[in-house]
Amino acid sequence: MSTTIRTIGLGQVMLAVLKREVSLGMRQKGEVLTPLMFFAVVASLFPLGVGAESNLLLRMAPGVLWVSALLAAMLSLQRMFAMDHADGSLEQMVLSATPLGLLVLAKALAHFLLSGLPLVLMAPILGLQFGLDGRALGLLMLTLLLGTPTLSLIGSIGAALTLGVRGAGVLLSLLILPLYIPVLIFGAGAVEADAAGLGIGGHLSLLAALTLASLGFAPWATAAALKIALE
């Protein structure tokens, strides 16, 4: 090679992973849209099933929307590493001089952008079916925005642990859904507490704390699980 090739730092390698994941997601629209449609359908079934009793719907709304969001986020987790595992890209990521934890962080961020963020944006529209008012809808969006990154981060551990396992989907749900419980409690709890006229500072702080904790911890757990999966 006549000219020397430019070298790049850690941040740019992570950015390259993020860009690749997002661009792959944009090309496989079906796989990105399916969980979002699932979210819309599940959240819409409840008002139909429960009937038009507005008080009941109003009380259920935060819980139902949060549970639907958890399930929808689960659906897209499986594809997080599966393709890279099948085609050998994962080996190259493990062998990269960039720590695997940072690459996982970039992948989890991409998962949030493609699955968590759309859920946040869809939530107020679905919330209207339950008769939530503007303040509750805004708060629902805020809690989802604080909570969905945790879903992607903790979910990445499960996706890595079930890599290459037959029937991975069900196993993944069994592993990960119990870990989502704190996010669900504080996420849905904040909207309910506000409706009851209680303070919500504690709920939001705990949600943010969960996100920060999983940000520091989950990528490394996932990296360790991925290395085991490749052995």
Add this chain to the structure above:
Amino acid sequence: MKNPCTLNFSKLGCNKGGRQLFSDVDCTLEAGRWLYVTGANGVGKTSLLRMVCGLSSIEYGDVLWNGQSIQAQHDAYRQDLCYLGHLNALQESMSVAENLTFTCALGGMAPSAAQTEQVLTRFGLRGRSRQLVRHLSQGQKRRVALSRLALSRARLWVLDEPYVAMDEAGVQMLADLIAKHLADGGLAVVTSHQRVPIGDIPAQILELRAA
């Protein structure tokens, strides 16, 4: 000029599924030399290569890079290493150039568009850079995967069956590429069922036998 590098295997052994594949493999590879790992099917060539890369854990013995165990210097070693396995590490729904740029980025390199085009041309993929990988033949996919080597700054190339699916011209071109790498002070570990000469550099042969 960069420091000369050495790769050592010391009493390397491997068990798979309770069966011993090989044991007590000793070997020293100096800069500018290449190791030809040979042996029958199932004797553990790929397992050996994965241990050399650090993809599999080393149970018996050790692999040393510049006199130090690779397990004690993960990051430094990975900068010096480029591995090409059975899988091409290409995403079918991305273009040739996108795939190549991404695998280079993982290696910490950012080749310009002109540089990738130049390498792809050398690998007989001129004008294909925007084509999706799913539309390529097996041999062409292998060529895309191999073109990564030409853009790598790694000193040690670990190549598992690199000639698979390649036509005669492709095999020759790869051999020339490895020869140039060795001439620049690089090292290579190659497994293959085809005995392909690399320039006029004699192979150091490591024959694995069932224990």
